[in-house]
Amino acid sequence: MTNDASPNTQPTYYQEVERKGYSRRDFIGFVTMMTAFMGLEKSAIGQVAKALETKPRIPVIWLHFQECTCCSESFIRSSHPIVADILLDKISLDYSETLMAASGFQAEEAMKNTMTKYKGEYILCVEGSVPTGADGVYCMIGGKTSMQILEEAAAGAKAVIAWGSCASNGCVQSAKPNPTKATPIHKLLKANVPLIKVPGCPPIGEVMAGVIVHLVTFGKIPELDRVGRPKAFYSKRVHDSCYRRPFYDAGLFVETFDDENAKKGYCLYKVGCKGPSTYNACGVMKWNNGTSYPIQSGHPCIGCSEENYWDNGRLYERASAFAGFGIEANADTLGKVALAATGVAVAAHAVATNVRKKKLIFELEKEGKQSEQELKS
Amino acid sequence: MANKYLHIHRLRRVYVWELPVRFYHWLNALVIIALIATGFYIANPLAIQSQHEASGQYTMGWIRYIHFAAAYLFFFNFLFRLYWGFVGNKYANWKQFLPISKKFFKEMWYVFRMDIMMLKGKEHMSIGHNAMAGFIYFLTFIAFLVQCLTGFGLYAPMSTWWLPKLFTWVPAVFGGDILTRQIHHWSMWFFILFAVIHVYLVFYHDYVEGRGEISSMGGGWKFIEEEVFERNHHQTPNPEN
């Protein structure tokens, strides 16, 4: 490895911040915000600032497979301009089909260069799922299938970040019947690199920035939960930080979207809110620079950061459809039918008992009556 | 005097269900009913109209509180029953529930023909559970397990205690809380159907056997015919020896 190949020759984040004309005050503001988002203590602000001041930027390769680019959109709209300007856009991103200026052969060259020059040091971000059906022809870039590209890029990565529900869980394109066999990347990664899942459709921009800043600051991946999501952002359910929660506890619910209760801002549970089953930071961080989030604008949470949310029941109902029993059937319809059938079976059995075991019952009764008679005498 | 009663069955009192089993049974029945009732409410709460501020009432909160309190009782009661399967009498023994011997299968098949298909033949007279009942209770215990796993898995994020936290792996296995909750809901129907059939069959046995089946879960006694008693000192599906 030549000296040139080391990221140490790269400018630090702070140098880039200065070069872009941000003030020290802007920088500290950004650091404080990120530290808070990452759920760290106030004392960590200094640590984060120091890291950004002294650590050279980490090269990033950002791959786009089967997706809609809403993750990128969310990221560049992250509330603090430094996120888009410094972390991603101008400095760190060596390859991103959407955001880079280069295209075609040039772009592929740039990626190859980063991969060889910064082997073992770059972060691989993956947005979108990998279609494995029909030998991967559904998503090919520069003559290679997304599977091949992923394998090559992951082999030399320091860490892999799966952006969004597509890369983390397969998202909507892997919904039944999943014609392209869209597959989340954790099922495909062969290289032994740490993987961070950042699900959501899209994930919150600040969450994405937080994950990157964590990697930069501490040089290692953030603490993950059992399914591989950063605990700092995914350990609480939307329900746990929902401002409509008092209505839930009180038992006051919106029944239909245009009723009086909806106007009063009651809980959206009965119109299908998946907040109680969804792990995300929407209630705390909110969206669009902290303006609002779906529940605040009167829409139930659809559980976009949960695995299979598109197949696990309907969006605007609590009870879910039962496959194979008609669109209107849910578990309770089926249960009631089974209960009625059981009732009929039990009644039939009772009748059959009296017919088929007539002799037995007769003898028992006779025996009992006999005893009764004998007691009288 | 004595020969007056000769044609009448001589019944011997057998202490079948010990007090801990009876206690377990009724606590279990009670909390399951509470769990089903509150579970239905949690799944589909009533549309209450209220003039009060949300802070003035706690309806959903209380219902869920009852569900979770009953859930803890249910869980520990279940653990206790498993324990009693090793230290209780032979009718409570774990071998009563597992189809692990040829005899067990033979008896299940026989009960199936006599009591379900209503074929004619010699009645099957067991003292504790018959093999079929034992097997159904085995399935019931599996449903208990499913309900505890999914329930505590869903409960874990609301709790700070280590015990529910032991179950955090459950939703991860099922791919998230949404599906876990649905499984929890679906398996509730097993309990409802079981309870209906079970209570019916208890009455059925009381009716066709005349040995005090219903009251056996009250006092613990069953009244077993002298002949049966002499034929087989402890007729159980998987005898201990």
Ligand code: HEM
């Ligand atoms: C016979 C046993 C049980 C039955 C029949 C039952 C039934 C139900 C039902 C029908 C629901 C509503 C599910 C839905 O949203 O559609 C529910 C919710 C729930 N149950 Fe159970 N349950 C049982 C045992 C347990 C146990 C042992 C636990 C352990 C703590 C538990 C914890 C929960 C939790 C955490 C919820 C979600 C409540 C919420 O988030 O508000 N359940 N149960």
Ligand code: HEM
């Ligand atoms: C009127 C109500 C009920 C009566 C009279 C009753 C009576 C009995 C009797 C006599 C037995 C032993 C019979 C046998 O082994 O075949 C038994 C066992 C059992 N019952 Fe019930 N029962 C009632 C309700 C319930 C309910 C609601 C449940 C729970 C859903 C339940 C769960 C069980 C279980 C799990 C056993 C196996 C006991 C063991 O652990 O050995 N019972 N019941």
Ligand code: SF4
């Ligand atoms: S993960 Fe879902 S959200 Fe992100 S680009 Fe994909 S479709 Fe859009």
Ligand code: SF4
């Ligand atoms: S609106 Fe949704 S997240 Fe908010 S309290 Fe109601 S159920 Fe929970």
